[in-house]
Amino acid sequence: xxxxxxxxxxxxxxxxxxxxxxxxxxxxxxxxxxxxxxxxxxxxxxxxxxxxxxxxxxxxxxxxxxxxxxxxxxxxxxxxxxxxxxxxxxxxxxxxxxxxxxxxxxxxxxxxxxx
Amino acid sequence: xxxxxxxxxxxxxxxxxxxxxxxxxxxxxxxxxxxxxxxxxxxxxxxxxxxxxxxxxxxxxxxxxxxxxxxxxxxxxxxxxxxxxxxxxxxxxxxxxxxxxxxxxxxxxxxxx
Numbered sequence: 001x002x003x004x005x006x007x008x009x010x011x012x013x014x015x016x017x018x019x020x021x022x023x024x025x026x027x028x029x030x031x032x033x034x035x036x037x038x039x040x041x042x043x044x045x046x047x048x049x050x051x052x053x054x055x056x057x058x059x060x061x062x063x064x065x066x067x068x069x070x071x072x073x074x075x076x077x078x079x080x081x082x083x084x085x086x087x088x089x090x091x092x093x094x095x096x097x098x099x100x101x102x103x104x105x106x107x108x109x110x111x112x113x114x115x
Numbered sequence: 116x117x118x119x120x121x122x123x124x125x126x127x128x129x130x131x132x133x134x135x136x137x138x139x140x141x142x143x144x145x146x147x148x149x150x151x152x153x154x155x156x157x158x159x160x161x162x163x164x165x166x167x168x169x170x171x172x173x174x175x176x177x178x179x180x181x182x183x184x185x186x187x188x189x190x191x192x193x194x195x196x197x198x199x200x201x202x203x204x205x206x207x208x209x210x211x212x213x214x215x216x217x218x219x220x221x222x223x224x225x226x227x228x
Contacts, residue, residue: 009155035216043203045219091157095216100146100165100209102173103217107157 002027004094006106013082014114020067021077021109023092029053031097034068034075039089039108048090051075053097079111087113117142121206121220127228128193128200136191136223138206145210147189148217151175152203161204164189193225201227 003026013019025034036048051059051068058066063083067076079086089110093103119140128134138147146165150158160173164183178197183189189208193200203224207217 006157033216037216043222045205045207045217047216050216093216100163102148102160102163103207104160105150105158107155 002029002094002096002104004092004104004106006090006092006109008109009107010110010112012112012114013079013086015082015084017082018078018080019082019111021079021090021092021111023075023077023106025073025075025092025094025104027073027094027096029096033095033097034066035093035095035103036064036066036075036077037091037093037105038086039091040085040087045091049077082113084113084115087111119206119208119218119220121204121223123223124221126223126225128225129228131195133192133194134225136193136204136206136225138189138191138220139187140189140208140218140220141187142208142210142218143186144208144218145186146208147183148207148209149173149179149181149189149191150205150207152205152222158205161191200225 005024032053034051038046049061063080065078089108091108092106095103122137148163149161162181164170180192206220
């Protein structure tokens with residue numbers, strides 16, 4: 001079974017600085033999807049960024065980018081120019097490419113942003 | 116606007132009671148999912164349904180039941196067999212053959228009193 005590991009239960013960053021959240025996963029599949037979700041205090045889950053495993057280019061969405069290392073099964077999230085609104089729980093998730101198979105989530109990293 | 120609606124937002128249950136959490140979507144998505152969220156545990160899969168009248172158990176299905184009689188609706192019943200039901204419950208849906216991941220509802224907080 002696939003597993004997703006987030007080794008940092010909590011992280012903090014100064015406003016305007018850069019922070020990287022780690023995620024590793026275990027799979028025997030060659031094609032799959034990876035996601036980062038944000039859960040602010042409202043608890044609404046928000047998709048931050050997604051990556052398709054067959055694409056070598058790292059995904060980028062404004063201040064959010066990933067470092068996807070397929071051989072190492074690593075999928076880290078970099079947040080640049082951190083803002084107070086970035087404070088939230090961040091979840092890494094994996095899904096097989098085929099069908100509507102469920103997402104597998106890591107346990108999350110709580111990010112605090114210090115003004 | 117299309118989306119997923121979970122109700123109620125907060126729910127209180129007495130010991131020994133069954134309760135049903137509602138999840139309705141108007142996105143025409145085929146697949147729907149229920150997750151449970153506990154502090155430090157991430158999101159754990161309870162049940163999912165890829166098509167009407169069919170559903171599969173997830174990792175923590177014991178003490179829960181579901182139905183999928185309509186494409187739009189995927190209610191979750193927390194039965195008295197669930198020993199520790201206090202948690203935050205999230206419903207999600209996903210369109211077939213998409214890499215866009217889930218659309219989530221806003222969640223239901225269930226507390227046993």
